[in-house]
Amino acid sequence: MIAREMFEQFKQRFGPLIVRADLPSDNRLFVFVDPSSVRYVTQHIFRELDARYVATIGADDRPFSGKFLVAHNFAFDKEHLLCGILAYLPPDKPQIDSITDMVPAASWGEREMRDLVGIEPVGHRYLKRLVLPDGWPEGSHPLRKDTLWNEVPAQYDPEREFKFDEAPEGCMVIPFGPFHPTLDEPAHFRLFVEGEMVRGCEYRGFMVHRGIEKLAESVMNYNDIPMLAERICGICGCVHNVAYVQSVEEAAALKPPPRAEYIRTIMLELERLHSHLLWVGLACHIVGFDTLFMQSFRIREPIMWMAEKISGNRKTYALCVIGGVRWNITPELKLELRSVLDKLESEWRPVVAAVSHDKNIQKRTCGVGVADAGQVKSMGLIGPVARAAGVDIDCRRDHPYAAYDRVEFDVITEQGADVWSRLLVRAKEVFESIRIIRQCLDKMEDGPLQLEIKDELPIGRMGLSSVEAPRGESHHFVITGENNRPRRWRVRAPTYQNLQGIPAMIKDQQIADMTISLGSIDPCFSCTDRLETVDVRSGSVKVWSQEELLKLTRKKVEG
Amino acid sequence: MLKNLCQKMFGRSLWVYHANSGGCNGCDIEVLNALTPYYDVERFGIKLVGSPRHADVMLCQGPAMRSTAQALKRAYDAMPAPKLVFAIGSCACGGGLWFDSYSVIGPVEKIIPVSYYIPGCPPRPEAIIYGVAVALGLVDKKTAPVAFKELELPIPQYHPGDLRGEGELVVYEKAEKV
Numbered sequence: 001m002i003a004r005e006m007f008e009q010f011k012q013r014f015g016p017l018i019v020r021a022d023l024p025s026d027n028r029l030f031v032f033v034d035p036s037s038v039r040y041v042t043q044h045i046f047r048e049l050d051a052r053y054v055a056t057i058g059a060d061d062r063p064f065s066g067k068f069l070v071a072h073n074f075a076f077d078k079e080h081l082l083c084g085i086l087a088y089l090p091p092d093k094p095q096i097d098s099i100t101d102m103v104p105a106a107s108w109g110e111r112e113m114r115d116l117v118g119i120e121p122v123g124h125r126y127l128k129r130l131v132l133p134d135g136w137p138e139g140s141h142p143l144r145k146d147t148l149w150n151e152v153p154a155q156y157d158p159e160r161e162f163k164f165d166e167a168p169e170g171c172m173v174i175p176f177g178p179f180h181p182t183l184d185e186p187a188h189f190r191l192f193v194e195g196e197m198v199r200g201c202e203y204r205g206f207m208v209h210r211g212i213e214k215l216a217e218s219v220m221n222y223n224d225i226p227m228l229a230e231r232i233c234g235i236c237g238c239v240h241n242v243a244y245v246q247s248v249e250e251a252a253a254l255k256p257p258p259r260a261e262y263i264r265t266i267m268l269e270l271e272r273l274h275s276h277l278l279w280v281g282l283a284c285h286i287v288g289f290d291t292l293f294m295q296s297f298r299i300r301e302p303i304m305w306m307a308e309k310i311s312g313n314r315k316t317y318a319l320c321v322i323g324g325v326r327w328n329i330t331p332e333l334k335l336e337l338r339s340v341l342d343k344l345e346s347e348w349r350p351v352v353a354a355v356s357h358d359k360n361i362q363k364r365t366c367g368v369g370v371a372d373a374g375q376v377k378s379m380g381l382i383g384p385v386a387r388a389a390g391v392d393i394d395c396r397r398d399h400p401y402a403a404y405d406r407v408e409f410d411v412i413t414e415q416g417a418d419v420w421s422r423l424l425v426r427a428k429e430v431f432e433s434i435r436i437i438r439q440c441l442d443k444m445e446d447g448p449l450q451l452e453i454k455d456e457l458p459i460g461r462m463g464l465s466s467v468e469a470p471r472g473e474s475h476h477f478v479i480t481g482e483n484n485r486p487r488r489w490r491v492r493a494p495t496y497q498n499l500q501g502i503p504a505m506i507k508d509q510q511i512a513d514m515t516i517s518l519g520s521i522d523p524c525f526s527c528t529d530r531l532e533t534v535d536v537r538s539g540s541v542k543v544w545s546q547e548e549l550l551k552l553t554r555k556k557v558e559g
Numbered sequence: 560m561l562k563n564l565c566q567k568m569f570g571r572s573l574w575v576y577h578a579n580s581g582g583c584n585g586c587d588i589e590v591l592n593a594l595t596p597y598y599d600v601e602r603f604g605i606k607l608v609g610s611p612r613h614a615d616v617m618l619c620q621g622p623a624m625r626s627t628a629q630a631l632k633r634a635y636d637a638m639p640a641p642k643l644v645f646a647i648g649s650c651a652c653g654g655g656l657w658f659d660s661y662s663v664i665g666p667v668e669k670i671i672p673v674s675y676y677i678p679g680c681p682p683r684p685e686a687i688i689y690g691v692a693v694a695l696g697l698v699d700k701k702t703a704p705v706a707f708k709e710l711e712l713p714i715p716q717y718h719p720g721d722l723r724g725e726g727e728l729v730v731y732e733k734a735e736k737v
Contacts, residue, residue, distance in 0.1 A: 132662070133624070133625035133626040133662055134626060135625065136625075142661050142662075147661075149659070149660060149661060150659040150660065150661060151661060152661055156625075158625065158628070158629075161629075178627060178630045179578045179579070179611075179630065179631075179634055180609075184579055184584060184587040184588075184591075185579050185581075185582075185584060185587070186579060186580060186581060186624075186626075186627050186630065206626070207581055207624060207626040207627045208581045208582070208583075208621070208624065209624070209626070209662050210581065210622070210624070210657040210660055210662060210663055211657060211660035211661050211662050211663065212657065212660075214660065214661065215656075215657060215660055227656075228656060231583050231585075231655070231656055231680075232583065233583055233584055234582070234583040234584035234585025234586065234587065234588060234681060235584050235585070235588060237583070237585070278588060281595075282591075293595075294595055294596055297591075297592065297595035297596065297597075298595065298596040298597065301592070301595075301597045304592075313680075314589075314681070314683060315585045315588075315589070315681050316585065316680060316681070
């Protein structure tokens with residue numbers, strides 16, 4: 001009854017500011033407030049109740065309610081509650097007070113909302129374009145309902161280039177990307193360096209913005225979208241697939257059969273296994289330790305084969321439909337999966353033992369890319385990045401979904417807050433995943449794989465779902481709608497939050513450590529960028545205290 | 560002819576550069592996979608390089624996006640001739656699921672000339688190696704161009720009205736006709 005208790009608390013505190021509230025279940029709470037009080041309410045929730053910021057969602061609700069809708073979602077991890085603060089805005093001039101000065105993590109969310117839906121965050125200090133391509137004209141917002149999914153405005157100018165910020169005085173600019181050997185995906189960083197030290201950076205990413213949310217809202221239907229969701233990301237696709245399906249199921253109050261929940265859990269954990277092994281390999285490749293890169297890919301390969309045997313494809317599993325799953329795990333597959341896990345465990349144990357005493361890796365990673373618990377809170381960092389800083393959050397335990405409430409596992413945390421701790425967290429999580437899959441195989445009961453859904457899904461209901469991806473929490477928000485498709489579907493991928501922490505992580509570090517710091521969040525730009533193009537300002541690029549020192553040095557060299 | 564030309568021009572080690580112009584990562588990790596012990600393309604002399612200026616071949620993944628089109632074109636121009644371009648995966652070959660979305664231009668061939676296509680979502684590492692090997696003339700192509708006709712849907716479309724029977728024995732009436 002935590003949702004009801006929390007709502008009583010809100011009612012006492014805010015009274016008439018609350019317009020309406022929905023309590024769809026014990027762990028979900030939607031509070032509609034007056035737009036002018038959003039700042040006040042979020043401040044109370046974020047600062048005094050110590051909630052974690054999750055996502056900001058802007059939606060064009062004009063065809064239905066005649067208004068725009070804004071939602072700030074927060075998570076109460078200890079209380080197992082996900083909470084949305086929503087406000088309807090007038091259709092003629094949609095504006096809302098920015099919360100970025102209190103909740104820095106909301107910066108991108110608000111900029112994305114401005115780019116895509118055209119809701120102006122008043123008081124946001126850095127309103128540069130984030131998502132849309134450079135040549136996209138101002139004032140055209142693809143996510144508005146009166147725009148078609150394939151509509152390119154006539155004023156679109158393919159030649160226009162992005163205007164970057166000025167480098168701070170005394171700093172050189174080093175462009176990094178969009179096609180860089182250590183970045184698998186296109187993203188552009190401009191590093192401001194002073195000698196060997198990085199003083200700041202500007203990010204122009206969102207180059208993989210494919211308009212996925214718009215496609216889902218305009219041309220797909222409920223059961224097409226899981227396949228689309230899966231292609232948001234090639235590494236953690238199954239996570240998006242499950243998260244989308246769960247949020248629709250929640251909106252429609254459907255409960256999938258238990259066997260389907262176990263199969264979802266198993267596939268999610270298989271995905272985590274392959275992703276963590278991939279990450280350890282890539283991280284070692286970045287720091288120049290190619291032996292382990294090769295080894296971890298060798299150890300990983302049987303998992304890919306196993307996934308292919310279960311689902312028919314090595315990567316995109318096409319697992320879920322609304323109300324169930326499509327693939328069964330037969331007794332033969334169970335047996336084979338167990339032997340794959342045994343082999344994996346026996347091969348991974350010596351690797352972890354060797355890595356955790358390796359002085360070379362420690363020297364490259366200890367004290368590098370530090371993001372402490374304070375930054376985790378303010379920037380909303382999640383997943384292994386947060387756990388490596390000693391922040392004990394894990395959606396599998398805090399907001400249980402699928403069959404995670406029926407299995408036992410430990411949440412791995414470390415205290416170092418640096419790249420080394422993130423490496424340890426991921427290496428150890430592999431064993432927990434193996435443990436979870438084994439328990440699922442033991443406990444899995446026979447039964448149907450899918451619900452029989454006879455009626456149309458209810459219209460205008462909201463659902464949200466958080467799934468712990470290998471990189472952190474993946475958050476999906478759905479408003480169900482007409483024509484067998486959702487009205488609004490918003491994806492907040494884990495890298496979306498973690499990437500915002502990068503400027504602070506690489507500030508005042510050697511430029512050579514930049515790649516591994518970036519690598520350590522396991523960046524997945526395709527997840528982040530789904531919709532549009534973005535640029536971000538990292539860290540404070542201000543007056544450098546070392547400027548005088550540098551000038552002195554230069555004088556000496558010249559003299 | 561192209562095969563002979565390839566053998567002449569790219570007789571030795573092939574250095575490849577991979578450019579993801581906006582894909583989902585799936586093809587990327589399969590390309591990476593092809594470098595690792597189970598598939599090991601280095602035995603054919605194929606090596607991944609970090610700069611287009613060093614490369615003979617460009618592997619393109621992902622559709623051509625409005626925001627990366629310029630960068631992709633520049634990377635292509637930076638490669639020394641003779642050069643080959645492989646489109647890897649459904650997105651690069653045909654634009655993928657989002658071929659007509661507002662921020663996507665379409666297949667990469669709309670930006671740069673593509674020499675070979677390796678379809679799949681994502682293609683298996685074996686398929687990628689096979690595609691490169693066919694291009695180099697290491698193996699013969701085992702497929703021939705076929706004109707596809709639109710067929711009747713091969714999967715029976717179940718309709719509850721066509722189910723006959725009682726209790727546990729339920730027969731789908733039209734199943735045999737398909």
